[in-house]
Amino acid sequence: MKRADLVAQIRAKQSYLCVGLDPDLSRFPPHILELDDPVFEFNKQIIDATHDLCVAYKPNLAFYESLGIQGWQSLQKTLDYIPDSHFTIADAKRGDIGNTSKRYAAAFFEQMKFDSITVAPYMGADSVQPFLEFEEKWVILLALTSNKGSQDFQFLESNGQALYEQVFQTAAIWGTPENLMFVIGATHPEQFQAIRKIVPNHFFLVPGVGAQGGDLAAVSRYGMNSECGLLVNSSRGIIYAGNDDDFAQKSRAVALNMQQQMASLLEKYAI
Amino acid sequence: MKRADLVAQIRAKQSYLCVGLDPDLSRFPPHILELDDPVFEFNKQIIDATHDLCVAYKPNLAFYESLGIQGWQSLQKTLDYIPDSHFTIADAKRGDIGNTSKRYAAAFFEQMKFDSITVAPYMGADSVQPFLEFEEKWVILLALTSNKGSQDFQFLESNGQALYEQVFQTAAIWGTPENLMFVIGATHPEQFQAIRKIVPNHFFLVPGVGAQGGDLAAVSRYGMNSECGLLVNSSRGIIYAGNDDDFAQKSRAVALNMQQQMASLLEKYAI
Numbered sequence: 001m002k003r004a005d006l007v008a009q010i011r012a013k014q015s016y017l018c019v020g021l022d023p024d025l026s027r028f029p030p031h032i033l034e035l036d037d038p039v040f041e042f043n044k045q046i047i048d049a050t051h052d053l054c055v056a057y058k059p060n061l062a063f064y065e066s067l068g069i070q071g072w073q074s075l076q077k078t079l080d081y082i083p084d085s086h087f088t089i090a091d092a093k094r095g096d097i098g099n100t101s102k103r104y105a106a107a108f109f110e111q112m113k114f115d116s117i118t119v120a121p122y123m124g125a126d127s128v129q130p131f132l133e134f135e136e137k138w139v140i141l142l143a144l145t146s147n148k149g150s151q152d153f154q155f156l157e158s159n160g161q162a163l164y165e166q167v168f169q170t171a172a173i174w175g176t177p178e179n180l181m182f183v184i185g186a187t188h189p190e191q192f193q194a195i196r197k198i199v200p201n202h203f204f205l206v207p208g209v210g211a212q213g214g215d216l217a218a219v220s221r222y223g224m225n226s227e228c229g230l231l232v233n234s235s236r237g238i239i240y241a242g243n244d245d246d247f248a249q250k251s252r253a254v255a256l257n258m259q260q261q262m263a264s265l266l267e268k269y270a271i
Numbered sequence: 272m273k274r275a276d277l278v279a280q281i282r283a284k285q286s287y288l289c290v291g292l293d294p295d296l297s298r299f300p301p302h303i304l305e306l307d308d309p310v311f312e313f314n315k316q317i318i319d320a321t322h323d324l325c326v327a328y329k330p331n332l333a334f335y336e337s338l339g340i341q342g343w344q345s346l347q348k349t350l351d352y353i354p355d356s357h358f359t360i361a362d363a364k365r366g367d368i369g370n371t372s373k374r375y376a377a378a379f380f381e382q383m384k385f386d387s388i389t390v391a392p393y394m395g396a397d398s399v400q401p402f403l404e405f406e407e408k409w410v411i412l413l414a415l416t417s418n419k420g421s422q423d424f425q426f427l428e429s430n431g432q433a434l435y436e437q438v439f440q441t442a443a444i445w446g447t448p449e450n451l452m453f454v455i456g457a458t459h460p461e462q463f464q465a466i467r468k469i470v471p472n473h474f475f476l477v478p479g480v481g482a483q484g485g486d487l488a489a490v491s492r493y494g495m496n497s498e499c500g501l502l503v504n505s506s507r508g509i510i511y512a513g514n515d516d517d518f519a520q521k522s523r524a525v526a527l528n529m530q531q532q533m534a535s536l537l538e539k540y541a542i
Contacts, residue, residue: 062374062378065382066377076340093391100333106337120364120394122413123418124420127420150394152392153392154395156427
């Protein structure tokens with residue numbers, strides 16, 4: 001997908017919501033578990049209930065891998081079901097030596113036809129570059145993550161800059177705002193303003209709103225740019241809003257509430 | 272697998288060789304491509320030809336993922352075929368927030384029954400911890416990688432220590448030498464001596480000998496400890512030594528040569 005198409009979709013829907021599709025059988029409504037492919041059926045109902053409110057879907061690969069071959073089949077069916085209008089993110093956090101990253105890129109972009117993949121930065125340029133060589137496909141690089149462990153290495157200072165700042169600065173020239181985004185956790189709103197100075201034009205994928213406690217208003221205030229520049233993800237907060245027959249309606253209610261907040265924020269900041 | 276069993280195997284075979292199983296159809300001998308499951312047939316012949324010379328096998332997941340569901344089936348068959356005596360490494364470089372890393376751990380340790388998995392350090396303690404909670408299973412943490420991109424972030428200095436040194440120091444207390452190893456590329460032999468002072472007892476998984484140019488003698492001289500403490504991997508150098516009917520014999524010849532060098536080095540350093 002082209003950046004312009006993503007921005008147009010955000011404006012049309014007044015939403016920069018990404019819904020995380022992280023299927024956890026132990027949290028599924030009982031009636032879904034009785035179906036042939038519970039993971040796909042669950043995802044299908046979530047997609048039906050939210051697609052007009054969100055611009056992106058983000059399956060986290062761990063939840064499918066842990067189900068073995070059946071999980072990969074459910075993932076492929078889910079991807080085929082997501083409307084073409086939506087930006088798809090393989091939350092896979094891959095990255096390896098160049099020769100090997102090429103294979104992951106083929107798996108996610110050619111085999112599975114995702115629009116984008118999350119990639120870990122630790123192994124440097126040649127581990128990321130192979131993913132950037134596909135037209136209209138995106139790398140979403142981990143920079144400042146939402147979890148507690150982000151404190152362990154990402155804030156280490158070197159030459160007056162934290163490691164995560166070096167990741168933004170160094171990686172910004174590997175790709176362009178047309179094929180590279182960054183992950184920044186919503187749990188670090190105080191860092192967004194300084195980060196925007198390093199990378200004013202790139203999109204950010206922001207996890208950590210919802211179950212992890214991040215604040216949508218603060219993230220939007222400090223993180224938006226003139227083309228919105230944000231995809232804010234919620235997974236558990238939306239998809240497990242209910243666990244009964246009406247789970248999809250409950251998911252829709254949470255997604256609608258987020259979309260309405262986003263519409264206000266887009267208006268407030270005149271995007 | 273227990274550390275003691277791994278060490279006993281190294282002593283019995285006089286080898287600390289790990290063979291990387293990275294199937295690349297474009298490099299397969301033509302007669303293998305005609306079989307029903309070329310990836311499994313290729314791996315099977317490599318395993319038959321090398322199992323008495325090596326102590327570990329390391330499939331890199333990217334090569335299987337890029338083949339879709341068929342790739343996962345070939346991987347599972349390969350794993351089932353590897354003798355129980357051998358240490359198995361899922362070279363997957365995974366790592367995510369705790370809730371998600373748990374899923375990856377289930378996928379690789381319970382579903383696929385690998386002995387170990389490579390994990391990326393960038394997201395910190397809570398992304399690694401879930402993998403350490405399985406008995407007789409191992410985390411192999413990326414610390415100093417073999418590729419050119421290792422220069423981008425891993426050598427950044429903070430408080431007088433390079434990032435990769437901080438990874439060794441910080442992570443060494445997350446696990447023990449009984450469930451945690453580190454990846455160090457053979458392309459950095461000059462760093463091994465200082466690293467051994469930080470983590471004297473842990474095993475190192477050392478890629479980069481062979482196709483990537485690392486030197487086995489230098490790695491062994493500076494990296495060995497009293498229980499060997501090394502698993503040296505070769506992938507392309509062994510499995511693509513030939514690409515004709517006799518490819519497996521050619522692989523065996525390269526593996527045998529490495530094993531013989533390793534036997535000498537184990538004797539030299541009185542392991």
